[in-house]
């Protein structure tokens with residue numbers, strides 16, 4: 308459930324009519340709902356609480372906006388970060404260092420150092436080499452780095468190939484069959500406090516079965532590691548729960564997920580850690596756009612909007628579906644392709660789709676844009692970087708400004724030796 312609903316024929320975010328934001332902030336822009344974010348954070352927690360001692364770390368890469376992170380920090384969430392930049396963001400947003408988990412397949416020496424410096428709660432190691440490097444750096448500073456070993460369980464998450472991470476050919480984690488040997492060797496290093504294992508098999512999961520299979524394998528691994536004398540206190544079960552982008556998608560609810568987790572992890576006697584991203588942020592945001600003009604096409608008309616693939620990349624890179632709705636629908640529909648102004652054929656949001664009828668200057672929204680939306684935006688075609696707005700009741704704030712091409716050009720330099728005509 309979200310708080311983007313029609314009232315008197317006009318799409319609102321909570322109690323605020325979206326045209327107010329379009330007029331005052333301009334389009335395209337992202338609009339987030341505080342109440343929706345808080346609701347999703349609460350529902351996820353309530354779903355998982357029955358599984359025992361839990362730690363929730365929001366996957367910052369899904370939506371790294373400082374205001375969004377602050378809302379989640381206030382809900383008691385920590386952060387799952389995958390870069391030094393995300394680590395600094397989580398701290399800047401008020402998350403506690405000990406609640407931060409550092410994931411990612413390519414943590415650099417300086418990023419490991421940063422994590423130690425800031426005193427983060429856990430490093431999820433993705434290879435033996437990374438564990439050795441972290442142990443060396445930590446030992447030289449007289450520290451013991453709290454860590455888990457990320458395991459690749461060889462489970463097909465049944466999701467889009469570009470967001471699947473838990474098959475043996477994927478780059479993430481260490482293969483589950485060699486994990487015990489690697490765990491043993493890492494556990495002997497002075498600079499590490501190895502305390503468990505971690506897993507994350509992919510994103511936008513529509514079924515619980517792959518997760519259940521994965522967690523069962525993790526349970527066997529925990530038993531095996533304990534049998535070898537290791538003290539296992541933490542198991543990180545990752546993120547990945549899907550959200551409905553289309554009317555016929557029906558992903559498992561956090562409550563159903565929590566029931567499965569409680570059943571499979573019964574008797575593990577560990578702190579269970581979770582890294583939800585999309586399920587918290589996805590339906591908490593929309594991207595608003597304005598129609599530039601309608602252009603007749605061969606199969607159907609083109610609705611050319613002022614948002615483009617640089618603002619919302621998911622359709623271009625994952626063939627993702629984002630539901631389109633007019634902000635002031637007339638009740639009529641049309642079959643059209645909704646496209647952006649960028650000079651790429653992949654700059655298309657909807658292909659020959661039946662949508663609300665719109666005309667030049669009308670406003671529309673793409674739903675479910677709160678996760679992997681603004682964070683992937685870029686300035687291709689020298690377009691501005693898209694702004695973000697947070698709504699709370701009938702008030703709003705611009706929580707990320709539109710960055711104009713002039714600001715970006717100011718950071719570019721033409722060397723003198725080019726100016727001299729040589």
Ligand SMILES: *Cc1c(COP(=O)(O)O)cnc(C)c1O
Nearest residue numbers: 366410510546547582583584585
């Ligand atoms: C991306 C990612 C997540 C979050 O995935 P969602 O599908 O957004 O829940 C969690 N953990 C890790 C390690 C990730 O890379």
